[in-house]
Amino acid sequence: MKHRCNTWACFAAILLLAGCNDRSAGEIAAAPVEAVAAPAPLHKVRFLLNSGFSGANAWFLVADERGYFRDEGIEVEFVPGRGAFTAAGRMVEEGFDVGYGDIQAAYEQAAKVPGKAPVGVYMVMDTSPSVIILSAASPVTSAEQLTGLTITGHATDVALNTFEQYASRTGLDPASVKIVSNDGNWRVLIGLLDERKSDALFGYLSTSSAAIRTAGGEVASRLRFLKFRDAVPELYGSALMLSPDLMREHPEVARGLVAAVNRGVMETLCKPREAIDLLVAHDQKQNAEVELGRLMDTIDDMGGSKLIARQGVGDIDRARMLAGLKLTVSVRKLPREPRVEEVFHRDLLPPPTSRTPCSSPDPRT
Template sequence: MKPTMIAAAMAALLVLAGCGRNDAPAAPAAAAPAQPATPHKLRFLLNSGFSGANAWFLVAQQRGYFRDEGIEVEFTDGRGAFTAAGRMLEEGFDAGYGDIQATYEQAAHKPGQAPVGVYMVMDVSPSVIILPLASPVKEPTQLAGRTITGHGTDVALNTFEQFASKVGLDPKSVTIVPNPGNWKTLIGLLDDHTSDALFGYSSTSTAAIATAGGKVEERLRFFRFRDAVPELYGSALMVSPKLLHEQPQVARGLVRAVNRGVMDTLCEPQAAIDMLVAHNPDESAKVELGRLMDTLDDMGGRERIARDGVGDIDPVRMQAGLDLTVAQRHLPRGPDLGEVFDRSLLPEQAERRPCM
């Protein structure tokens, strides 16, 4: 992301927030319950390490929002958003952050055991198919007969059937090549014409180009899943069924703390990135700020956030995405909506609107 684009995006966030660091504070959080003598310890699986795309978790931790709820969180770096739901179930995590479509799949295969979404962060799918700027492929149907490369656990790769069904492309007409390489390696496959396209997130590929000192608009273009498959959501805060049903007040406190972190990050993006870089000096403040701004679009954009806040879903739309995923991924059963997302823990809408 170019410096001018970052500056414009920061300005947009401040307009969204309706405040600056010295202006009106974020919407007050509901009063936290009295803290227990011994905090509730929760194991939390991230989608990756801390980055600009999930900085609110670090903000919530460092500003003591979990502590305010009587919670002590142990974060574990993830291995990709699509792996979070499965790892939560298999490794016994109490909470996690990852792609909600993976939760649909876990619920279809293991009823009553799968994680449940409780706070939707990404209102639209962040997935893209990445093409070289000079690619002759101008429409998604022209991917037929071509090769697309991506990590085997990539969200876009694992929701490609849903995308293909909407654009009129036979997914079997595309050769999909899993590749565990880093983003420098993957983009190199485009440069040397080894692959016609890549699966990924726009924010991840953009950050990779920016880290190398390049300009995205001179290198890449995208087919965005959000344009073709508006039924799909992105990543959500998830909790285990055990935590949700046996300790609902702890789960509610977790949601409240995360929401405070999200609100702070949207109101004070630079402060969040400063905190991130202080936590990990190897991170580039410029690159991570760009990643955060790109993620704002994945959250639905500033107009939707200002209107609706963050965290909730449209049940009709999510049901449509659930049905589509069940059909296109040939899942063994169609989970009920309540098995994959529970809206009951959400703070009031006013608390989920930045600086309102």
């Protein structure tokens, strides 16, 4: 039977033998052996995503696969989500340490369960990604024309759950629109649009466009969009969120998480194609071209390459967030108005120079 020594014991033995030529056996035997410290155990966290891995969140996979979390002493267990608007609530109810989802949902949690709600620490989407999805043949060109029409969407969809904000800024009475909940997949939802069983859909431009591309269609010939960001610029999109307990009890882990995610985001923005190649290697069922398109649409939701190059990623404009917070509290009839500092902390952000990627994301790299 072969005997294999423990790595640290072997290393100590080698150090002892190396001194045999200069020291007697007695001296060696008497000499104390200094223990070699084992590496510190990784701090484990549970991370709730907005969905499974896709082009829309590829930076988290990049950070994990390239070891950036481990560099910070962190081991991440990723859990696929059920939509960006559900992330904040599930973090509270199910005790997740980290989450990625819509910041307006975090406002609502902070209003309802102060002190327990997740806190945004790194803003990924500088603008709302939500849209009203129309058939390319639809006569509707403005929000006011939605009066009396039917809009269908998932009950947990961000656009559906921030529709009051959109309506309030466009002069549309939300009660004048018939909202229908349908939890079918995007093939089903777009089918309702094609069959004129629904006048419009709630969703993300990136998600609905990916569904069209998956079926081999051309987005411009099939769909048009009324974008929330054009009407409600004070709304943000998805952010990295941390639990208050993690931030309070393990501040070094909180800072490390933000640093690791930022590295993943920067590399994904500079070399989108590499990020998608990694995604497809992780899950071969993914369609590389569809997911690359989803990623590029998501970059547009982050403000676009020019804005990203100018101001970087991760930070917020406090006055703008306050305006969006006040609007959300008012139209959603929340029980209290949280302070901005309750819903977003800026002090964990890396320096601005570390949050500014290459000037223009190139989908070929």
